[in-house]
Amino acid sequence: MGVKKKKTQTRTKPGGTSVRAMLNVRKDTTSDRYTLVIQILRARRRGVVFTPFRLRSEEFDPVKGRAVHNLNIREHRRFVDNVNRYLSHQLHEIDRIVSELERVGEPFDGRDVAGTFRRRYDNRYVHTVFRRQIExxxxxxxxxxxxxYRSTLVAFDRFAGKRHYQLCELDEPTVMEFRNFLVREGLSVNTVTFYLSKLRAVYNRAVREGFAPKGLDPFGGVPFRVEKTRKLAVDDTVLRRVAGAELPRGPLAVARDLFLFSFYCRGMSFVDMAYLRQGDIEGDVIRYRRRKTGQLFTVRIIPPLRAILDRYREICSPLALPILMVKDGRGGFCPFELSGTDPARKRLSEQEQYKRYLQNRSEFLHHLRxxxxLLGLERSLTFNMxxxxxxxxxRRQGIPMAIISEGLGHTSEKTTRIYLDELEARRIDEANDVVTAFWDDPDRKLSAGGQE
Structure with missing residues (x-):
């Protein structure tokens, strides 16, 4: 491989494994920057783990095995610190792999260590970083x-084909190619933006953790456009028909209760309703954390909300609502409770619980349709509505945008405005009807707070 031999400080573990960081200086390299690698020697065989960093000779101390500052520039110091944090993490992981292989008792060499590392911890690749963050x-x-994240990775794998992209290869042209690929697949503008935003989130975290070089922004010139979609709000007439409908006990009544519960709780998301527990109810207040953001919410319990909670208190304890329910074998239903004491079994139980959540959400959406x-509505209800x-x-009641945004749990009013653009557009349309209806009723006045 042509690795230049220099005097370096090696980390030798018991059992004869030598691990050291070095520059991969090749004779055919035309650049003055060399890839930083980690060399593993054991049983007279060498394994090499590549890093995403390329350094000049003067930026690396071969004795200490560390990147060094050679410029008194803040960005360069940050880059060097980033490299050394990355090295420290990778060396620790390699040491752990060596210890694990030694405990197994089977013979192994440097290539075995490097191969195990690449399969488990090689964070140079987009696919590997995605999988690690998903796990x-x-x-x-x-x-x-x-x-x-999983759906975004599937889309990126379709784009990449057999090629394994490294994080350092995610430059602006490559991201634009990915975007154009999604457009050619016929995806909507909002879906394309959704996938790009998830890829950017994964990449930015990899930068923060030292798995991708800082200072680059492969997403800077890529358009993240969001098209306005049909808004989901229903008017007061629909609300009254839903709330006042005479329904027999059964899945339709439960679905109606869950829809109204979300509305009464300032639009509580369905996933938060599913995992809401009776322990989150203290007197006349519900306190819970949003699963999406971790924000703590406090909602005062109004009378119709209390009626729904009382209706299901006995049948779904310790949960507050009958969403995460399973058949109990006696013809009835009981809450899906987590099982297992060790982390692996508990994690498996959580995954099964989430699968049950997805299945039941689909069922309740079916009942809402x-x-x-049954009510003759023009559009099918959803919980987002x-x-x-x-x-x-x-907004119609004149409540300030900042309060609405806080009530919904949005981190910015920009997100809230997406919800409300349709309302403002409707007011303008109503005003336009009045202004342009000169042939209909010459004495008609503006009803939206305007003048004659």
């Missing part, structure tokens, strides 16, 4: 976010 999200119980047909409806009604 971490699953360990944290953030199954929804893990699912969005049935309810919509409850959230949008709360925001739109709050």
């Amino acid at each position: 971490e999200l699953l360990r944290q119980g953030r199954h929804g976010t893990a699912g969005t 049935r309810l919509s047909r 409850a959230r949008h409806t709360w925001a739109s009604r709050a």
Whole structure:
């Protein structure tokens, strides 16, 4: 491989394994920058782990095996610190692999160590970094976010084909190629932006963790466009018909209760409703954390909200609502409770619970569609409609945008405005009807706060 031999400080573990960082200086290299690698020697065989960094000779101390500052520039110091943090992490992981292989008791060499590392910890590649972050999200119980990352990875793998992209290869032209590939697949503008934003999130975290070089922004010139979609808010007439419908006990009534519960709770998301526990209810207040952001919410319990909670208190304890329910074998239903004491079994149980959540969400959406047909509604209800409806009604009541945004849990008012653009457009359309209807009623006046 042509690795230049220099005096370097080696880390020798018991058993004769030597691990050291060095520059891969090749005779045919025309650049003055060399790839930083980690060399592993054991049983007279060498394995090499490549890093995403390329350094000049003067930027690396071969004795200490560390990158060094040679410019008194803040960005360069940050880059060097980034390299050394990355090295420290990778060396620690290699040491751990060596210890694991030694405990197995089977003979192994430097190539075996490097191969194991690449399969498990090689964070140079987009695919590997995605998989690692997905696994971490699953360990944290953030199954929804893990699912969005997984779908983005599937899309990127379609784009990459047999090529394994490294993080350092994610430059602006490559990201633009990915974007154009998604457009050619016929995906909507918002779906393309969704995938690009997830790829950017994964990349930015890799930069923060030292797995990708800082100072580059492969997404800087890539358009992240969002098209306006049909808004989901329903008007007061629909709300009254839904709330006042006489329904027999059964899945339609439960679906209606869940829709109204979300509305009464300032648009609580369906996933937060599913995992809401009776322990989150203290007197006249519900306190819970959003699973998406971790934000702590406090919602005062109004009378219709209390009625829904009381209706399901006995049948779904310790949960607050009958969403995460399974058949109990006696013809009834019981809450899906986690099982297992060790981390692996508990994580598997959490995954099964989330699968149950997805299945039951699909069932309740089906029942909402049935309810919509029964009531003769123009559009089928969804649980997101409850959230949008709360925001739109709050706006119509003159509640400030900042309060609406906080009530919804948005981190910026920009997101809230996406919910409310349709409301403002409708007011303008109503005003236009009045202004242009000169042939209909010459004495008609503006009803939107205007003048004659």
